Each structure stands twice: as structure tokens, then as C-alpha cells.
Amino acid sequence: MALADAAASPLADDAIPFVTIDDVDLVYGRDESKVHALTGATFAVEKGGFAAVVGPSGCGKSSLMKLTTGLIKPTKGRIVLDGAEVDGPVNIAGMAFQNPTLLPWRSTLKNIMLPLEIVEPHRSRLRAHRAEYEARAQDLLASVGLAGFGERAPWELSGGMQQRASLCRALIHEPELLMLDEPFGALDAFTREELWGVLQNLWMERRFTVILVTHDLREAVYLADTIHVMSARPGKIVASRKVPLDFPRTLENTFEPAFVDIVHELRNHISRERQT
Amino acid sequence: MTDAAEPLGRERRRSGALPRLLTNDYAAPWLVAIATLAMWEGACRAFEIKKYILPAPSLIALDLWKWRDVIAIHAGQTLYTTVIGFIFAVLGGLALGVAVGYSRFLYKALYPILIAFNSVPKVAIVPILVIWFGIGTIPAVITAFLLSFFPIVVNVAAGLATVEPEMEDVLRSLGASRRDMFLKVGLPRSMPYFFASLKIAITLALVGSVISETIAGNAGIGYLMLNASSRFETPLVFAGLVVVAAMGVAIYALFASFENRFTGWATRSQSQRFEASGG
Numbered sequence: 122m123a124l125a126d127a128a129a130s131p132l133a134d135d136a137i138p139f140v141t142i143d144d145v146d147l148v149y150g151r152d153e154s155k156v157h158a159l160t161g162a163t164f165a166v167e168k169g170g171f172a173a174v175v176g177p178s179g180c181g182k183s184s185l186m187k188l189t190t191g192l193i194k195p196t197k198g199r200i201v202l203d204g205a206e207v208d209g210p211v212n213i214a215g216m217a218f219q220n221p222t223l224l225p226w227r228s229t230l231k232n233i234m235l236p237l238e239i240v241e242p243h244r245s246r247l248r249a250h251r252a253e254y255e256a257r258a259q260d261l262l263a264s265v266g267l268a269g270f271g272e273r274a275p276w277e278l279s280g281g282m283q284q285r286a287s288l289c290r291a292l293i294h295e296p297e298l299l300m301l302d303e304p305f306g307a308l309d310a311f312t313r314e315e316l317w318g319v320l321q322n323l324w325m326e327r328r329f330t331v332i333l334v335t336h337d338l339r340e341a342v343y344l345a346d347t348i349h350v351m352s353a354r355p356g357k358i359v360a361s362r363k364v365p366l367d368f369p370r371t372l373e374n375t376f377e378p379a380f381v382d383i384v385h386e387l388r389n390h391i392s393r394e395r396q397t
Numbered sequence: 398m399t400d401a402a403e404p405l406g407r408e409r410r411r412s413g414a415l416p417r418l419l420t421n422d423y424a425a426p427w428l429v430a431i432a433t434l435a436m437w438e439g440a441c442r443a444f445e446i447k448k449y450i451l452p453a454p455s456l457i458a459l460d461l462w463k464w465r466d467v468i469a470i471h472a473g474q475t476l477y478t479t480v481i482g483f484i485f486a487v488l489g490g491l492a493l494g495v496a497v498g499y500s501r502f503l504y505k506a507l508y509p510i511l512i513a514f515n516s517v518p519k520v521a522i523v524p525i526l527v528i529w530f531g532i533g534t535i536p537a538v539i540t541a542f543l544l545s546f547f548p549i550v551v552n553v554a555a556g557l558a559t560v561e562p563e564m565e566d567v568l569r570s571l572g573a574s575r576r577d578m579f580l581k582v583g584l585p586r587s588m589p590y591f592f593a594s595l596k597i598a599i600t601l602a603l604v605g606s607v608i609s610e611t612i613a614g615n616a617g618i619g620y621l622m623l624n625a626s627s628r629f630e631t632p633l634v635f636a637g638l639v640v641v642a643a644m645g646v647a648i649y650a651l652f653a654s655f656e657n658r659f660t661g662w663a664t665r666s667q668s669q670r671f672e673a674s675g676g
Contacts, residue, residue, distance in 0.1 A: 187566070190566075190570040191570075192566055192569055192570060210569050210570055210571075210572055211570070211572075212570075212571055212572035214570050215570075216566060216567050216570050218563045218566075218567075220561065220563050222561055222563045222564045222567060224564075224581075224582065224585070224586075225662050225663065226585050226586075226588075226660075226662045226663075235581065236571050238577075238581065239568065239571045239572065239573045239577055239581070240571050240572060274662060276662075290567075291567075294571070300570075
């Protein structure tokens with residue numbers, strides 16, 4: 122079944138895709154006010170892969186996130202996640218957004234543990250195994266450089282620290298798929314680059330599958346193994362490109378010609394899309 | 398040049414003892430109040446104003462002391478109807494606010510009616526209450542309830558309705574039910590709105606009680622004031638006013654302290670956000 126999907130997908134090579142987005146259309150509203158957000162969007166992400174989706178603003182990148190996690194349904198086409206067609210909210214995904222959306226009445230640690238209170242099997246185990254789960258959350262905090270900040274209220278943390286905590290919350294229930302919607306968009310350049318490293322380490326350690334939506338081309342090239350370029354609305358994938366650089370990548374790499382060339386090439390795709 | 402000189406001058410003026418007292422946040426309102434009373438007292442004496450037109454503060458204080466037992470009984474009655482009406486308003490307001498904020502259907506069905514209802518001057522309802530329940534405690538409790546009910550409903554509903562869409566996405570993508578979202582996010586999020594509405598609601602409940610007492614009372618501060626007014630005992634009318642004002646301030650302060658205690662995170666995160674945007 123999964124093999125057949127892989128064969129049908131034009132983008133997959135030998136690897137079995139973990140996420141397949143197959144000829145997806147998305148139309149908002151009806152009649153006059155109809156908006157074509159996506160048209161014939163097609164791509165696949167293999168298990169443990171890191172895909173970035175870049176494109177001009179308003180091209181339906183965020184719709185893609187909601188479609189993949191089953192928060193909205195496509196008008197046409199289908200989305201297959203881990204061998205099963207997406208039909209309603211999935212629970213193997215973690216999400217993080219530009220806005221960290223931490224709950225101000227909970228400590229940072231309690232914020233991070235929120236998914237455990239919702240997702241099974243953790244939900245029913247949480248009460249009895251609280252200490253074990255708290256230790257897990259503390260470890261995760263430490264791995265993003267927030268050791269010792271668990272008891273702080275989220276509003277006592279800086280923007281970058283809040284975003285780190287938001288990443289922890291997206292990962293605490295060990296999801297197989299991490300969906301990131303411009304997670305570092307609101308941060309200053311230095312903090313952003315620092316968090317690229319944090320995210321890359323987490324990914325290399327745990328090898329979950331990532332779909333990152335961003336408009337920062339350097340970010341996409343730094344983090345992803347495959348980059349998909351979307352056109353302006355109605356969004357479709359106009360180019361897909363592997364990033365043949367070795368992991369782990371460092372900030373030094375971002376100044377090397379191989380890296381800069383890829384950024385340049387993507388940049389040309391985007392400006393062509395913006396003109397049409 | 399003048400711009401630069403201005404703050405310097407202000408700095409220098411602060412060095413005196415009295416100006417320092419004036420700029421102190423806590424002392425300033427007291428000083429203003431005392432100065433106003435002194436001017437009032439002075440004006441009454443200087444222009445020999447008749448005491449049934451405008452009694453001097455000293456006369457009001459004397460009457461307040463003279464009638465303290467009677468005033469205490471009536472104040473107790475007013476406080477009683479206020480608190481009972483307020484308790485019903487909290488229970489009903491919280492329940493209806495949650496219902497309206499939780500269900501889009503109920504929101505659409507009830508919100509316009511609530512707005513229409515709130516536009517009716519509640520004084521106009523008191524005569525109807527008198528027909529149904531006679532004069533006394535019951536119309537006062539109901540008027541207090543009617544006045545304080547609305548802000549609680551609106552605030553709780555607003556808190557529930559303004560959950561960030563990203564937060565909803567995070568929870569829904571985890572497979573959270575509507576009940577989960579309500580208990581984990583909606584309800585705690587609406588608590589600052591709820592507590593903020595309580596201090597407004599309790600003062601409105603007091604207004605409602607006093608209104609009802611002046612129209613259809615046989616006890617309470619409102620009744621006492623109306624009675625004293627009809628006998629031209631103006632100092633006693635003012636004494637009643639002082640008591641109502643003191644009660645209003647006290648209950649407001651009480652609920653403001655509750656708000657601070659239970660949902661301090663909301664105001665602190667607010668100030669933090671302002672600092673962050675400033676920097």
C-alpha cells in the first residue's frame with residue numbers, strides 16, 4: 122500500500138514517503154468570494170526527512186500546514202500520513218508557530234507538559250508517572266538551553282527563550298511529525314541563527330520528520346534536506362530541490378559558495394513567482 | 398533649550414518636604430480630599446450657607462455620629478440585599494457567560510437579547526417588581542442582581558471567545574476535544590476577565606440596591622436618605638451618602654485585591670509585554 126503511494130508520487134525516489142501531498146486543491150469560501158489557496162500541490166517527505174516550503178507571502182504555505190495535520194480538509198486531492206489518508210485532526214504531529222502561544226498562567230514546565238495532558242497514552246499515564254514525565258520535560262528543556270527555567274512563568278522569558286519552550290512543547294509527546302510555521306520569524310537575526318542550531322541538533326538526535334514553512338531562504342537551506350518552492354496564489358509547487366550539504370551544518374557553512382549558490386537559485390525562483 | 402531646562406526645574410522643586418509628599422502616589426489623593434473638605438467647610442462658614450441647603454462637613458460628621466445606630470441598621474440592610482443580589486449575579490453570570498462563550502449557537506441566539514436587556518434602564522423595572530413582590534428586600538435584591546449580572550456575562554464570554562487561533566490549532570492537532578480546550582485554555586483564560594468584572598459588578602449591585610430602596614424601600618440607606626430628605630434633614634442625607642460611598646469603595650477594594658491575588662499573572666504579563674514592546 123505504502124509502496125504503491127510512493128510509486129504514484131512523482132517526487133519520491135526509493136524512500137517510502139512519510140507524508141504525501143497528492144494533487145491537492147484548497148478553495149476557501151463560495152461563489153464570488155472564492156479564494157484558490159492551493160492548486161495541484163504535490164510533494165512528499167520521507168520518514169525522518171526535513172522538508173522546507175518557501176514561497177512569496179500569501180501563497181498558502183500555512184494552509185499546507187493545516188491540511189497536513191488534518192485541521193482543514195482539501196477541496197480536491199488527498200494527503201497521506203504514515204500510510205493512512207488524513208481525515209480529521211491527526212495526533213502524531215507537534216506544531217510550533219511564529220507566536221509561541223504559551224499559556225501565561227502556567228509555569229514554563231507545565232506549558233511544555235500540556236500535550237501530555239491531552240495525547241494518549243500519556244494522558245492516562247501522567248498522574249501515576251508524573252515524576253518520570255517531569256524528568257523528560259526537564260531533559261528537553263536542558264537540550265534547548267533552558268535548564269533551570271522550568272519554574273519561571275513564560276512572560277519572564279525573552280522572545281527567543283519562549284520560542285525554545287514552544288519547540289519543547291511541540292516535541293514532548295515525541296511526535297513523528299513536527300510542523301513548523303515560520304517558528305523563528307519574530308526573532309532577531311542572532312537569536313534566529315542560534316535556534317537553527319538548536320533545532321538541527323534536536324532533529325539529528327531524534328530524527329522525527331519535519332515540515333518547515335518559512336520565507337527565510339537561508340533558514341531553509343541551513344536546516345532542510347529538501348526544499349519546495351511555492352508559487353504565488355493559487356499556490357502550487359513550482360520547484361523542488363535537494364540540499365546536498367552534509368549535516369550538521371554550521372553558521373560557517375552559510376558563507377560558503379555551495380550554500381550561497383543554493384540560496385541564490387531559490388531567490389531567483391521566488392522573484393520569478395512574484396512577478397507573475 | 399527650554400525643553401531641557403524643564404525636567405531639571407521639576408527635579409529641583411521635588412527637594413522640599415511638602416512637594417515630596419504631594420508627588421507620593423499614596424499621599425496625593427488623601428491630600429486632595431482633605432483640601433477639598435477644608436475648602437467646603439470654609440465656604441459654608443464664610444458665606445453662611447444654610448445647613449438644609451449645603452451642610453458643612455463637620456455637621457455631616459456630627460450627624461453621622463449622632464445617628465450611628467440607625468445608620469448601622471440601614472447600612473446592614475443595604476449590604477445584605479447587595480451581597481445576595483451579587484451572589485445570584487455571579488452564579489448566573491458565570492453560567493450564562495460560559496454557555497454563550499462556549500456555544501456559537503447560544504451566542505447568536507442570546508447575545509442580541511442580552512444587549513437589548515442591558516439597554517433598559519433598571520430603575521424602570523422597579524415599579525413592576527413592586528407589583529409582583531411588594532416593597533422591601535426582594536425588589537432590592539432583584540435590582541442588584543439585574544444591574545450586576547450583565548458585566549459578568551459579557552466578560553466571561555469575551556474571555557472564552559478570544560482564545561488565540563494558533564493555540565486552538567496546537568490543541569486540535571493533538572486531538573483535544575472541545576471539553577479539553579475549554580478546561581485547559583478557555584476557562585483559565587477567562588478568569589482575569591471574570592475577576593475584573595466582579596469589582597464592577599459589586600459596585601453596580603450596590604447602586605441597584607440603593608435605587609430600589611429609594612423607590613420602593615422600607616429599610617436601607619436609600620430609604621433613610623429619602624426619608625431624611627423629605628424632612629429637610631440635609632446633614633443626615635449627606636451622612637447616608639458618605640456611608641454609601643464608603644461601602645462602595647470598600648467592596649471595590651476587596652474585589653480588586655481578589656483579582657490581584659487570583660489572576661495576578663494577567664496584569665503582570667501585560668506590563669511585561671509593554672516593557673518588551675518598549676525595548
